Amino acid sequence: MGLSLSNVDVVYGGVIQVLRSTNLEVPDGQMVVLLGSNGAGKTTTLRAISGLLHADLGEVTAGRILFDGEDITNGDPATIFRKGIVQVLEGRKVLEHLTVEQNLMVGAHARSDHRAVKTDLERIFGYFPRLPALLRRTAGYLSGGEMQMLLIGRALMARPKLLILDEPSMGLAPILVEQLFEIIGRIKREEGLTVLLVEQNARAAIAQCDYGYVMDGGRIVLHGSREQLENNQDVQEFYLGFSGAEERTSFRDIKHYRRRKRWLG
Ligand SMILES: Nc1ncnc2c1ncn2[C@@H]1O[C@H](COP(=O)(O)OP(=O)(O)O)[C@@H](O)[C@H]1O
Ligand SMILES: [Mg+2]
CATH class of the missing domain: 3.40.50.300 (P-loop containing nucleotide triphosphate hydrolases)
Structure with a gap:
């Protein structure tokens, strides 16, 4: 398969x-x-x-x-x-006016198992330990590396x-x-x-x-x-x-x- x-x-x-x-x-x-x-x-x-x-x-x-x-x-x-099939597009397209947390939640929008979303966030923070400290930041102001972490995190939220x-x-x-x-x-x-x-x-x-x-x-x-x-x-x-x-x-x-x-x- x-x-x-x-x-x-x-x-x-x-x-x-x-x-x-x-x-x-x-x-x-x-x-x-x-x-x-x-x-x-x-x-x-x-x-x-x-x-x-x-x-x-x-x-x-x-x-x-x-x-x-x-x-x-x-x-x-x-x-x-x-x-x-979830694709992270080239060129780091974050939703730049939204916060990091809002960007992550957008990744989970298609899901119905909302209780699992919190657990997934924790899991993603395990891979990207810098993300929790950035949750309230405006995504457009992140560094390139931080944006890439956010985008991969957002994609993972869609499971x-x-x-x-x-x-x-x-x-x-x-x-x-x-x-x-x-x-x-x-x-x-x-x-x-x-x-x-x-x-x-x-x-x-x-x-x-x-x-x-x-x-x-x-x-x-x-x-x-x-x-x-x-x-x-x-x-x-x-x-x-x-x-x-x-x-x-x-x-x-x-x-x-x-x-x-x-x-x-
Ligand atoms: N929308 C489009 N219309 C016409 N040609 C395109 C379009 N998008 C890409 N191409 C052409 O297709 C080729 C491959 O592009 P692309 O798939 O973006 O390559 P890569 O991602 O490997 O850099 C290039 O020659 C590009 O100019
Ligand atoms: Mg390309």
């Missing part, structure tokens, strides 16, 4: 094809990372999963997306959300089965990135949560994942387990900064290298 995309094409505005025959599996209880440079098609993949393509005049034109055996291809966002994160490390200091991914890894293990993480920050993301995919130009160009990715020569050279790349002399190779190097973020 879990999530699977098979041979998915996505077209925007009826003419711009962005995803080409994308195959991707996120098995239950695993953390899968989707890597790729700017414009590779990562966010488009996530929008296709959570039903958010329509707002951008996009559509899945071929292939199938299944979640727990159910076809959710081109489904509507509210229905997909109710099936337990997702599949948590989708779009570049949570964007703009955070390296030390915070590492801490954030460690916490995400801990949440995954302790809650048995399934996670699909989109990142340009390859090193920290690979370290926490069970399996990973690399996307380029709307296609999956490489995939493998954490160990396979860490031992893959392309990944080592292009993402993890191992030596060897300096020996490339042809312009094409260097250009290729530089282009790919950006995947590391």
Whole structure:
């Protein structure tokens, strides 16, 4: 079970094809990372999963997306959300005029078990011990790292089965990135949560994942387990900064290298 995309094409505005025959599996209880440079098609993949393509005049034109055996291809966002797929959008979109506490409660709005909400808050504070002190603060004034904690906390309040994160490390200091991914890894293990993480920050993301995919130009160009990715020569050279790349002399190779190097973020 879990999530699977098979041979998915996505077209925007009826003419711009962005995803080409994308195959991707996120098995239950695993953390899968989707890597790729700017414009590779990562966010488009996530929008296709959570039903958010329509707002951008996009559509899945071929292939199938299944979640727990159910076809959710081109489904509507509210229905997909109710099936337990919760996405934290890129760009830290907190409700900036509301307090931290109000933001967290928004995450629980779709739930009927209101008594459990308090217990869930306590659980989330266990992962993000800084949050309780921030409850009355206006969300718009938080630091980048605090906002990201709030957004993940808010997503957890919806009790997702599949948590989708779009570049949570964007703009955070390296030390915070590492801490954030460690916490995400801990949440995954302790809650048995399934996670699909989109990142340009390859090193920290690979370290926490069970399996990973690399996307380029709307296609999956490489995939493998954490160990396979860490031992893959392309990944080592292009993402993890191992030596060897300096020996490339042809312009094409260097250009290729530089282009790919950006995947590391
Ligand atoms: N609404 C849209 N209409 C047309 N093209 C789009 C739209 N959104 C994204 N694209 C294009 O699709 C490609 C992939 O974008 P995106 O999925 O955002 O990549 P990533 O998240 O990997 O940076 C880019 O070339 C981008 O310009
Ligand atoms: Mg993106």
